[in-house]
Amino acid sequence: MNLTPAYITEMRPQDILMPVPAGLCCKPGGFYIDPVRPVERAVITHGHSDHARPGHGAVLATQETLDMMRLRYGDHFAGTTQAITYGEQIKLGDVTIRFHPAGHVLGSAQIAASCKDTCIVASGDYKDAPDPTCAPFELVPCDVFITEATFGLPVFRHGNAADEIRKLLASVALFPERAHLVGAYSLGKAQRVIALIRKAGYDAPIYLHGAMEKITHYYESRGVALGDLRLVKGMKKADLAGTITLAPPSATSDIWTRRFPDPVTAFASGWMRVRARARQRGVELPLVISDHADWDGLTATIDATGAGEVWVTHGQEDGLVHWCTARGLTARPLDLVGYGDEDEGEAVPLGEDIEA
Numbered sequence: 484m485n486l487t488p489a490y491i492t493e494m495r496p497q498d499i500l501m502p503v504p505a506g507l508c509c510k511p512g513g514f515y516i517d518p519v520r521p522v523e524r525a526v527i528t529h530g531h532s533d534h535a536r537p538g539h540g541a542v543l544a545t546q547e548t549l550d551m552m553r554l555r556y557g558d559h560f561a562g563t564t565q566a567i568t569y570g571e572q573i574k575l576g577d578v579t580i581r582f583h584p585a586g587h588v589l590g591s592a593q594i595a596a597s598c599k600d601t602c603i604v605a606s607g608d609y610k611d612a613p614d615p616t617c618a619p620f621e622l623v624p625c626d627v628f629i630t631e632a633t634f635g636l637p638v639f640r641h642g643n644a645a646d647e648i649r650k651l652l653a654s655v656a657l658f659p660e661r662a663h664l665v666g667a668y669s670l671g672k673a674q675r676v677i678a679l680i681r682k683a684g685y686d687a688p689i690y691l692h693g694a695m696e697k698i699t700h701y702y703e704s705r706g707v708a709l710g711d712l713r714l715v716k717g718m719k720k721a722d723l724a725g726t727i728t729l730a731p732p733s734a735t736s737d738i739w740t741r742r743f744p745d746p747v748t749a750f751a752s753g754w755m756r757v758r759a760r761a762r763q764r765g766v767e768l769p770l771v772i773s774d775h776a777d778w779d780g781l782t783a784t785i786d787a788t789g790a791g792e793v794w795v796t797h798g799q800e801d802g803l804v805h806w807c808t809a810r811g812l813t814a815r816p817l818d819l820v821g822y823g824d825e826d827e828g829e830a831v832p833l834g835e836d837i838e839a
């Protein structure tokens with residue numbers, strides 16, 4: 484017979500992780516997950532700029548996430564850094580944390596925080612769809628699952644990314660005199676699109692906007708094969724006919740596009756499921772390719788974790804909270820501020836719009 488009183492073995496989840504203005508605070512562990520303000524100790528899920536910010540005292544993250552922060556912010560982005568690998572376990576205060584692949588971008592992780600008998604998984608951004616540029620999403624059984632909700636409405640079903648790439652390549656074959664400009668977020672999406680194009684058998688050079696050069700080479704240095712890549716800069720307009728160029732989404736609608744012959748504008752994003760969004764942005768060839776789970780992915784993942792309690796953050800919280808509640812799960816929105824969807828937010832760094 485177990486005589487240990489319940490209050491000793493069980494903690495309320497909110498005693499382990501608590502949403503505060505700086506982010507998700509873990510008091511018994513003395514750290515924050517993906518803090519939006521400078522803190523003493525940060526544990527970071529992945530390299531996108533809304534999750535990985537500079538100025539923290541100590542940062543614990545995967546090597547790839549630390550490298551991406553270094554690339555963006557320079558060597559002194561944090562007081563100290565510590566790299567952790569997938570599956571590795573580290574004790575911080577009274578809390579044990581372990582990193583698991585999130586399938587979102589290279590190096591992205593879900594963070595499992597366990598204290599006493601309670602395990603909370605903060606998934607960061609994640610997707611359960613295949614991606615040749617990063618480790619696949621790993622299902623982690625837990626008591627409380629913290630899920631994103633970027634595409635947390637039933638209307639969002641991403642379909643198969645390979646079919647979208649076939650659409651792009653069919654268009655390239657159909658219009659050999661035109662250039663194809665594919666808007667794709669610089670960290671993760673661009674490299675995934677390139678890898679998918681290669682997988683589809685296209686082996687001609689693929690051109691890059693200058694803002695993508697560093698991060699794309701970083702992916703290659705981590706063993707992600709992307710084939711023959713070249714910079715647009717210095718190319719003659721006529722020589723770009725029949726080619727594919729990847730550029731940050733904002734660059735595909737500005738003066739930078741004048742260097743291309745009669746460009747076909749594409750955009751790779753989960754938002755391209757919404758036709759009005761594509762039209763609004765002047766996108767001729769919408770490609771529904773997302774690095775976030777769609778509605779089916781979110782709900783299947785929540786189910787499979789076995790969590791009895793679900794915390795929903797950044798995106799369409801209400802729909803997902805309602806779905807959970809209808810299934811008898813305890814669910815609540817976290818109302819964290821400061822996280823966005825990378826496809827909607829990327830601006831080209833100053834000075835790179837014309838020359839890159």
Ligand SMILES: [Zn+2]
Pocket residue numbers: 529531587608825
């Ligand atoms: Zn992200």
